[in-house]
Each structure stands twice: as structure tokens, then as C-alpha cells.
Amino acid sequence: MGCFSIKCGLLAGSVFGAVIAILGGILIPVGDMIIERTVKKEAVIEPGTTAYDNWAASEIAIYRQFWFFDVKNPQQVVQEGAFPEVQEKGPYTYKTRYLPKANVTFNPNNTASFVLPLGAIFEPSMSVGPEEDTVTSLNLAVAGAYSLLPPASHILLDMVINSTNSSLFQHRTVKELLWGYHDPILKDTIGLFSPYNGTTDGPYNVFTGKDDISKVSVIDRWRGETKLSFWNDTYCDMINGTDGSSFAPFVDKDVPLYFFSSDICRSVSASYEATMNLKGIEVYRYTLLPSTLASPVDNPDNKCFCRNYETTKNCTLAGALDISSCSDGRPIFISLPHFLQGSEYLREVVLGLHPDEEHHKTFLDVEPITGFTLNFAKRIQVNMMYGPAKDITVLNKVKDHTLLPLAWMNETATLDDKTADMFKRELLSRIDMLEIVQQVLLIAGVIIFCVCLIAFFCVRRKSKANLG
Template identity: 95%
Template sequence: ITCNSFSCGLLAGSVFGAVIAILGGILIPVGDMIIERTVKKEAVIEPGTTAYDNWASSEIAVYRQFWLFDVKNPQQVVQEGAFPEVQEKGPYTYKTRYLPKANVTFNPNNTASFVLPMGAIFEPSMSVGPEEDTVTTLNLAVAVSVSASHILLDMVINSTNSSLFQHRTVKELLWGYNDPILKDTIGLFSPYNGTSDGPYNIFTGKDDISKVSIIDRWRGETKLSFWNDTYCDMINGTDGSSFAPFVDKDVPLYFFSSDICRSVSASYEATMNLKGIEVYRYSLLPSTLASPVDNPDNKCFCRNYETTKNCTLAGALDISSCSDGRPVFISLPHFLQGSEYLREVVLGLHPDEEHHKTFLDVEPITGFTLNFAKRIQANMMYGPAKDITVLNKVKDYTLLPLAWLNETATLDDKTADMFKRELISRIDMLEIVQQVLLIAGVIIFFVCLIAFFCVRRKSKTNLG
């Protein structure tokens, strides 16, 4: 094939375009490999990585907002056996998890161990009132002591001028007060300040990135001892603060929460935009707290056939086995996703999916949780007892809400900008380069090739 300088230039241009297009095509898998290698390297929990900086940092503020349930008709409940009517008061907000991990140790088996110091600092500007606000609530000592000798308990209740309900400040109910019946300090979250959660042992991901942040041991054990069942005593997943990179939204995320003494899973709900960053929102399924009738896997979480109506009640988890025997039940706020019965015997509850569900917003490339809301309600059980004066009018076992909390944290603007600059913008730039090369190469190839054949045809026509 002979060609003049112009047609040869066009032919060379088409070859050049093909080369550029091929280069753009090659950059796609190569670029993906570069991104994957970089992310996996930075996701390992060891000093010097992005994951370690986030893991070790205590700069992201974690808050616990509390709403307490004020009983409006205590006398009618005691004297007439009426259903309790409650009204929530809140939020009362505390800054928690502001202390860095303690006793951090990196172990030879590619795990890291640590404890989480716990503390709470009241935030008046984020609260509806001071900690000295009072509520009418269940007498915790009566609920705790009801399994003791009823005659003796009735004598103690009368001698201390106690009743089924009591008036307590927000601070007392949450963090503890000296109880006249128990002669000890009691509170929903007592003791808290100065204590710690753990120790935890987690995989660093150095030898297997798919295991990063997964809990290996909690309190020195690879399984729990609360439920006397292999399935329910499993410690699954991470602590919820991060997961393995390259999250697959079709696969549930598993995490363990010491607050509820069990592991749970969360499923993909929607893709959200968080300060310009695409995140996957995961939330708990109704099956998590479903009754064993609907979810047989939950049978081992049912501890008391009488108080749970032969394990047919949904929406409440009896954690007495991990709360020093106190009759504490954990649920979602306002018994969201719970049996209707729970809201029929306690008046004034209004569950709302948007405000009461637990969710995690996870960045899918790194697996980091960038925003979350853990919502838990603490309830205590009381029931009929003919030889206890304050209980002899009670007709049935009642699960009374005491308080619900929203533990939440989200990345700040500075962290969001850094995240977008260091990760998102680089990935976007690489994708733009790939697309520009591929599209430009294809265009150059076809334009030059078509022009070349047009010139050749014109040359043949002129020669003819």
C-alpha cells in the first residue's frame, strides 16, 4: 500500500489513537490494582497507616443522648393496677468515648489488644435541662429484689417508706445513687466513670486484610458465657467502628456490642451522601429481636418463659445474665419492631423508624464507619406479688421503659475534606484519566481511519 504524506499521517494518527485507547483500557485494571493495593496497605491496623490513625484517635466526639421516661400515674398503677403512662424527657447529652484506647499492645499473632476507658461529661448546651431535673421512675431496688423473700422485702419497703416508683434526678438514675433498700449504689449505668470495656483482642489485618478489626477475644475469651448456647455465645465481626475494605452491600455486616451482650448483623439499606462522600447505610433487621416463633435462631436468647409469654414476645432481649442478675431488658426505643403487647400495657409510646432505629454509614472502599447512631432502650420488669403491698394490685408482668439512648458520632468537616482529598479525589482523577484516554483514543482512531479511507477513495477517483 502506497500513500502520500497526508494519508500516511492519517494512518499513523489512527494507529496512535488505537494505542491511546488501548493504554486507557489497560489503565482500568492496572488502576484498580493500584487502588486495591494502596487501600489494603492503609487499612492494616499498625502505626503509620490511615486505619491506625483513625483507630487510635480519640478526636472524633462520641455523644450519648438520653431520653428518660417519666411515669405520669404512679399512684393509679400501685392502687388500682392501671397501666403505667409514660412521657419521655430529653435529650440529656453526655460526651463519651473521649479517652483514647489504653494498654494498646501489638501481639506476634497479628492481633492488637486494648481496653476502652469509659467516662461521661455532661453537655448542658446539648441538653433540655440540667442533670438535676427529676423524673418519676421505677424503684430499681424493688425490681431487683422481687426474687427475694416477699415478706422480708415488704417489711423493708415499708420501713424505708419506699414504693414501686420513686423520684430521682437524671444524674442519679443514670449514674447511680445510694439506695435505702439495697444499702448500695444502684443506677442504670452504674458504675461507669472510671471503668473500662474489654480487654479486646482484634486482628490487625496484616496477614489477611479480610480479618481486619474482627474481634478475636473479648475479656480473654473467644466466646461469651451469658447464654449457655454455642450460637448465641458467638462473638462475630468487629466492634462496628470499621470493617474490611471493599464492602459488598449484598453481604451483611456483623458486629459485637458489649452493651447488649451479643453479636448482631446489619444489612444494606441505601446508598447515602455524607458530606460529599458516598456511604452505604446498614441497619438492623426486624429479625434481630424477633421472637423465636418468627426467628428460631433467637430461641437461645429467651431466658424466662413466664415473663416472655413462652418466648412469643418480640422486641426485647433479657440481659439479666450479663447484668449481675438485674431484670434488665434491652430493646429499640419505644419498642420499635417489638410486639404490640409491649405498647398496649405501657401507654405513651410512639415508635418511629427514622428516630429510633440503629444504623451505620460505612464508606465502601475503606470499610470505615463514618457515621452511626446506636439506639438502645433500657427496660426493667416488674410483676404481680400478692404479699408485697406495692405489687399486689399488679395484674401481669410489665416491661417498663426507663430510658433510651442514642450513641452517635459523625466525621467532622476537616476529616471529610481530608478523606476526599486523600482517597476520593485520587480515585476520581485516575478514573477521569482512564476515560479521557479511552474516549480520546477511540475518537482519534476512527476519525483518522475514516479520513484515511476517504482520501484513498478520492485519490483512486482522481486517478481513474
Template identity: 65%
Template sequence: MESCCNARCGLIAGAVIGAVVAVLGGILIPVGDIIIEETVKKESVIEPGTPAYENWVSTGASVYRQIWFFDVQNPQEVVERGVSPVLVEKGPYTYTVGYLPKANITFNANHTVSFLMPLGAIFVPRMSVGSENDTITSLNLAVAGAYTLVPKLLHTILETMIRSSNSSLFQRRTVKELLWGYQDPMLKEVVGLFSPYNGTYDGYYNIHSGKDDVSKVGIIDMWKGSKSLSFWNDAYCDMINGTTASSFPPFVDRTKPLYFFSADICRSVAALYEQTMDLKGIPVYRFGLPSSTFASPAVNPANHCYCKDVKTTKNCTIAGVLDMSSCQDDDRIHPQVFQENPSEYDVRTIQGHHGAEESQGLHHLPRRLDERVGGVGRRNGGLAQEGAGGQHPDAGHHPEDDAGLRRGRLRRLPYRVLRGPEETQQDADRLSQSKSCCGTFSY
């Protein structure tokens, strides 16, 4: 009788305990989610004392920009006979960028933060194929671009300058000179693909701190004192949307595009969700730019206002060409090519090069985000002077007017000088902090 009572009491006790645990679980799980969500909101605000502020001021991640040059193998034949350039890819030449903390940080009464982004690059030999002293035969941008900058009435004087300075359509320069600048004998000033860069700043930026609304963390309010651009003469193309791409608001919704603005290409772009990945134990969303981003207006009519050079783009039917000369603060030429369709160009100009892989690398710019925190875990692709810079010798250049060039032999098409994806590698400590603060589960 007693043993029966004990058994019955045990069953009742077990049932009661189970019910209590179930009730507590039903209460604590959503409560725990609420606590985590509130913690994320609090820690994501950009203000002194929060993890978001520390990560925002100085990323703590190693950002690498890798450059591949296209070395011209037949410069003499191009000049004398007008044949297609034969290019061999050389690289990567790797630099650490984005390592400098933001400067002149000012918190404003309207819950925004103003700052400058210092620019600098340090060569990384261990991640490079050679040294900065390696030489490359490349297009002489000073000569090729001079005919665009100088009125046609003064071309005779320009040709005299080219001859007297012993300049030519192609030149052999070191990697360091091509990237960061050299004293051009014709222009008598420093010329370089990224010059000036070191010691300069991007901004001012004015972004939302998220203090009043965490969903606006990092969203750009103004760039250089303006809420929109003035480069493209179109309300749509002149929009400044999203963040600077260094971070995004928390609770990322993978069904919606991620917008970010790049001053390097003077426009905003939208990335779309591709897949969920595991980054050192943290679930992250992978976002990438769709092919429509740099498609021709014939394919994507929304890009019509980005087409400025009707002749080079064959009446705006060629994809990937973005003329940036109208949005830079100087008188130099800043042509860019981000995505190329080999059928639209002379594929014979590239030898020993995997065009399909490059095309993917140029337009496919993934962002991998912790879906709760909104932080960038790895950035691959970059938008600073990437793709091909420069144009074919006849782009903005009249070979029949240039001493030593054969009449009418050089065709007008974008010319590849370099390509350069950018990658961010987050260190383990930062990832651990993100994991302990904000959880590792996904929505």
C-alpha cells in the same frame, strides 16, 4: 498537493495519537485501580503509622448518646388501683461517649491487637432539652428488682427494709442520678441505669490487625480471653462474630451481611445493606438491622436461645425482650427491650408518644460505611442500655407481698424506663483524609 499532504498527515497523526491514548487508557485505568486497591490495603492495616491505626486508637468522631426518659404521670394510681402507667417522653439528654482512646494496646505475634475500651460520658447541654438536674418520676429498680434477687423465704424481711427506708415502687430522681447512680436508701449502695460507667473499661478485646490478611481487619478474635460467650448455653447464640462496629474491613460487599458484636447486649448481630448514600462527597453504604434480629423465636427460630424469661415473653412469643441478667458481672437486674410491637403491650401506657417512630428507632440501627475503606461514617442507634430498661412493677415482683400495693392489680409486662440512640458524626477533616487516600467511587 502540499495542502492535501498536510491534511492527510494530520489525520494520520490524530489517529495515531488517539490510538496511543486509548491504549494508554486501557492500561492505566486498571493499573490505577490496582494501585488504589493496594494503597487501601496498606493504609487499612492496624499498625502504628497508618491512617487506620490513628483512626482506630481514637475515632476522631463525635459520638453522641441521646437519652429519652419515660416520666410516669400517675404513680399513685398505679400503686393504689393497678392502672396502666401513663408515660410522657422527656428528652433528649445528650452525652458525648467513645471519646477516650483505647488503652493497654499490645501487638501480638499472630497479627492480632489486644486492648481495653475506656468508658466515659460528658453531658452536652447545647444538644439537650434541659439539664442533668431535671427530675423524672420513674420505676424504682431497687424495689422492683429486689424480689427477684431475694429468695421468697426472705420477702418478709425485704418488706421491712422497704418500709424502714421509706422506699416506694416509684421515685423521683434527677437525670444524672438515674443514669450514673445514687445512694439507694434501701440497698445502701449506688444504683443507676449505667452505673458504674465512667472510669470503667470494656474488654479485653483481641482483634485482627489485618497485617496478614486485610479482609480480617478489626474482626474480633477474642473477648475477655475467650473466643465465644458462655451466657446463652448455646453454640449459635454464644458466637462472637464480626467487629466492635467501630470499623469494618475495606472493600465492603453490600450483598453480604456485616457482623458485629456488642458487649452491651452480650451478643452478635448482622446488619444488611439498604441503600447507597452520599456523605459529604463520599459514597457510603447504609446497613441496618432487619426486624428478625430481635424477633420472637416464633418468628425467627434462631433466637430461641436468647429467650430466658419464659413468663415475661409469654412462652417466648413476644419480640424484642432480651434478659441480660445472665451476662453481666454483677448481681443487678439488666433487662432490655429493643423492639416493641404495640399489639403485644398495653399501648395506653404511652401518651403523647409516636410508638411507630420509636419502634423503628429501636430496632433500626443503620451503619453508613465508606465501601472501600470500611470506616463508619455515621452510626445511629447504638446498643448500650438502649430501648427500654427495667420491667413493669410485677416483673419479678409480687405486689401482694409489697406493703402499700394492691393485691393482684399489677400485671407482668416489660416496662419502659428510657430509650437512647447513639450517633457518630465524622468531622470534615477526617472525611477529606479518607477521600484523598482511598478515592470516592463505589463498586
């Protein structure tokens, strides 16, 4: 009778272990379903969700750091046709995007509309000097007028340049170059980012993800249109992806991420580079591929971004994007800092440039479960084109079209320690706990099942031996 009771107990233990193991196994898909359902619910852009709180007014500080290219030999360029030699000066840092989204409206088609108020506050503690520091830079009015006016008007332009004591280069403060100054030629206020303070970007219409979470934050319209009007081409005028601040949850690192940037007037894609650890949180780092700014020779898709065959050497130059069509005709070209990933020619005709992948590339660090961008660095260089003109005194010694860097910007933000701790506590710790429970139940159940089953057969064998 005793052996029978022991065998029953061991059988019951085996069954109990099997049940626990099965429960642990069941919890794996069930737990994944719970996690997926919770994340998708919190990723929808609507009041009360985690995504909405971050989307409406992010507490992460965004900064713009500016480095200027100080021209060291302006007289030699004008009088002798020498290559310009530049020296980087910076950073000069501003806090930007500190204002919440404005005019937020939820629409019946599961989209939300808003505008982004723009502003910049100088941060002396994060800068190498005051805004009053001076820089020798290209004269924006002279270069702009040269590009906009036909050669027949160059004699008149030369008279205006001489009468205002202007030249190809000028000395301006950091504040003037960025946010504007009164120009004697144009009789107006001009600057690299003028006007900025008090203006807005948008309006934007983005999908909330309520009916389809894969579309959350994807831009439906910008300035009321579903496509751009800068490039006169269906492909180049597409508005693809989000604004880069977040993406759909459960990111697949084998699939590129698409985002639109109004700063460069186009959409781009970023590809997975590596898995990083950001304050204890696993993130996927995405970077722009060299093909993004490649010449049409190497990337035929970029042919519609080539606007001027003469200044781009028949569209063979890589690394610079002509955005004159979305900057009021000004000869503005956008590139990565120091012409990173650009043609060697661009660095041969401007001396003093030293591209560095680590310091000059653009990247996004995306948390793969939620799709939130937790750290990023958007690095953009602003350049202007000038070239030879026999009827303009300050340009008649210039030998070829030159793309001169004026400044480069690093717009960056990363989550602070408080936000990182909250993120880990509210989301990741719960996911980790559920996975631990699943594994403990599964492992414990298997062990109990195996031990009890083995003991049962041992007892059974001993029982038979005694009976024999």
C-alpha cells in the same frame, strides 16, 4: 508523493489513537489494582496507616443522648393496678469515648489488644435541662429484689420496703438514675450505668488485617475469651464481626455486616438499606433487621436468647432481649426505643409510647471503599420487669408482668467537615482523578483512531479516483 505522506500520517494517527485507547483500557485494571493495593495497605491496623490513626484515637466526637420515661400515674399503678402512663423527657447529652484506646499491644499472631476507657462529660448546651432535673421512675431496688428473691422471701422484702419508706416508683435526678445513688434498701450505690466513669470495656483482641485484610478489626477475643458465656448456647455465645467502627475494605452491599456490642451482650448483623450522600461522600446505610429481636416463633435462631418463659409469654414476645445473665441478675431488658419492632402487647400495657422508624432505628453509614463507619446512631432502650406479688404491698395490685421503659439512649457520631474534606482530598479525589485519566485516554484514543482511520480511507478512495 503528497497523498502518500498524508496517508502515512493518517495511519500513524490511527495507530497513535489505538495506542492511547489501549493505554486507557490497560489503566482501568491497572488503576483498580493500584487503588486496591493502596486501600488495603492503609486499612491495616499498624502505626503509620490511616486506619491506625482513626483506630487508636478517633477525632470524631461520640455523644450519648438520654431520654427518660417519666411515669405520670405512679399512685394509680400501685393502688389500683392501672397501666403505667409515661412521658418522654430529654435529651440529656453526654460526650463519651473521648479517651483514646489504652494498653495497646501488638501481638505476634497479627492481633492488637486494648481496653476502652469509659467516661461521660455532661453537655448542657445539647440538653433540655440540667442533670439535677428529676424523673419519676421505677424503683430499681424494689424491681430488682422482686426478681432476684424467691416468693418465700417476699414477706421479708415487704417489711424492708415499708421500713425504708420505699415504693414501686421513686423520684430521682437524671444524674442519679444514670450514674448511681445510694439506695436505702440495698445499702449500696446503684444506677442504670453505674459504675461507668473511670471503668473500662474489654480487653479486646482484634485482627490487624496484616496477613488477611478481610479480617481487619474483627474481634478475636473479648475479655480473654473467643466466645461469650451469657447464653449457654454455641450460636448465641458467638462473638461475630467488629465493634462496628470499621469493617474490611471494599464492602459488598449484598453481604450483611456483623458486629458485637458489649452494651447488649451479643453480636448482631446489619443489612444494606440505601446509598446515602454524607457531606459529598457516598456511603452505604446498614440497619438492623426486624428478625434481630423477633420472637423465636418467627426467628428460631433467637430461641437461645429467651431466658424466662413466664415473663416472655412462652417466648412469643418480640422486641426485647433479657440481659439479666450479663447484668448481675438484674431484670434488665434491652429493646429499641419505644419498643420499635416489638410486640404490640408491650405498648398496650405501657401507655404513652410512640415508636418511629426514622428516630428510633439503629443504623451505620459505611464508606464502601475503605470500610470506615463515618456516621452512626446506636439506639437502645433500657427496661426493667416487675410483676404481681401478693405478699409485697406495692405489687399486690399489679395484674401481670410489665416491662417498663426507664430510658433510651442514642449513641451517635458523624465525621465533621474538616475530616470529610480530608477524606475526599486524600482518597476519593485521587481515585476520581485516576478514573478521569482512564476515561479521557480511552475516549480520546478511540476518537483519534476512528477519525484518522475514516480520513485515511477517504484519502485513499480519492487517490484511487484520481488515478482512474
